[in-house]
Amino acid sequence: MSENWFYQAGGKARASTLDGLIGLMRNGLIDSHTPVWQEGFANWKPLGEALPEIAGSGAAVPPPHMPPVDRPARLPHEDPFRSESVTAAASPALPKLAVEDDGWQDTSPHPWRRYFARMIDITVFSASVGLLLGSVLATVAPALHEKIFYDMIGDNRAADAIFSTLIVVPVLALLTGLFGTSLGKFFMGVRLTLLDGRPIGVPAAFGREFSVYFRGLGLGIPLVVLLTLVSSHNRLKTDGVAPWDRDRPWVVTYRPDGAVQVLLVITGLVIWAAVFGFILTL
Structure with a gap:
């Protein structure tokens, strides 16, 4: 399973890893209803459906509005703090965010x-x-x-x-x-x-x-x-x-x-x- 995930919060989409999603769940910042996406998905899915081992499949109810996935050739990402760029040939088109793909998506405890x-x-x-x-x-x-x-x-x-x-x-x-x-x-x-x-x-x-x-x-x-x-x-x-x-x-x-x-x-x-x-x- 790919470690590259995207989730929606506050009406916006953000990049994360599997560990990052677990950390967000623990912090109460997302739940089983949160739409998530990764390469291979045709559309956004509730986290509880996409990752039942994390959220519990029985708790997931699809939200009423899940936008279709656009597939740009590349995410607008250039970060001096990361050693490599992120190529997203099959990633959803993310809106322009202050924290989008800026290399600060790690929420695991340090x-x-x-x-x-x-x-x-x-x-x-x-x-x-x-x-x-x-x-x-x-x-x-x-x-x-x-x-x-x-x-x-x-x-x-x-x-x-x-x-x-x-x-x-x-x-x-x-x-x-x-x-x-x-x-x-x-x-x-x-x-x-x-x-x-x-x-x-x-x-x-x-x-x-x-x-x-x-x-x-x-x-x-x-x-x-x-x-x-x-x-x-x-x-x-x-x-x-x-x-x-x-x-x-x-x-x-x-x-x-x-x-x-x-x-x-x-x-x-x-x-x-x-x-x-x-x-x-x-």
């Missing part, structure tokens, strides 16, 4: 990518925001600066960890809410968008970031954060979706593996190590 993306973001943005905030407070409110950065944090590693994870929440909410990515997510190949590829918006991103801060990072409290990280890792591997993304109108997708992605991962880790080393010298 917990380590997400972990390192988060660590890069926390390290880089906590350092930059902390330095900026400290400089401003030292200028406009020296007494408050001394109280926060010397009396409250100072050599208190627990307080420093809690403060560092908290101050990046608004930064990451703005970045993911507006652009669907962040510095760490870019290097690790992680993206957060609505199903049609649009950003989820700042209000929703704020709620998600605070959920990650409480449920995923345990408020940054040492030892507690280890428990929450292990729990989140296990849930993501088992359920295919993180607790803060379950039953939400957005989806986390990933850049496919390849030479470019490996290079980006190495670059991100080098930046992380450099900033972390700089922090230790302060």
Whole structure:
């Protein structure tokens, strides 16, 4: 059975793999009624009929409008992050989408990518925001600066960890809410968008970031954060979706593996190590 599949969501068609369809089913983003197509099909079929081993054949009811399949010579696809183009001599004519065939259709869980993306973001943005905030407070409110950065944090590693994870929440909410990515997510190949590829918006991103801060990072409290990280890792591997993304109108997708992605991962880790080393010298 071919791994190249197409499915309809929100009135639009998108490319996927068999594992990707399974991940979407687990996330509740598609169901047995969702029209799917692959090479060899004359027309779109309900997922429950095309893949009864995934959805259960008895639950599938064909939707009332299944468009016929057009067969263009080639899909409009050129992606610098993928090593090969996608030839679709027998693929359906897909509408022009922001996420159509852009190489980000992988929805299978990648917990380590997400972990390192988060660590890069926390390290880089906590350092930059902390330095900026400290400089401003030292200028406009020296007494408050001394109280926060010397009396409250100072050599208190627990307080420093809690403060560092908290101050990046608004930064990451703005970045993911507006652009669907962040510095760490870019290097690790992680993206957060609505199903049609649009950003989820700042209000929703704020709620998600605070959920990650409480449920995923345990408020940054040492030892507690280890428990929450292990729990989140296990849930993501088992359920295919993180607790803060379950039953939400957005989806986390990933850049496919390849030479470019490996290079980006190495670059991100080098930046992380450099900033972390700089922090230790302060």
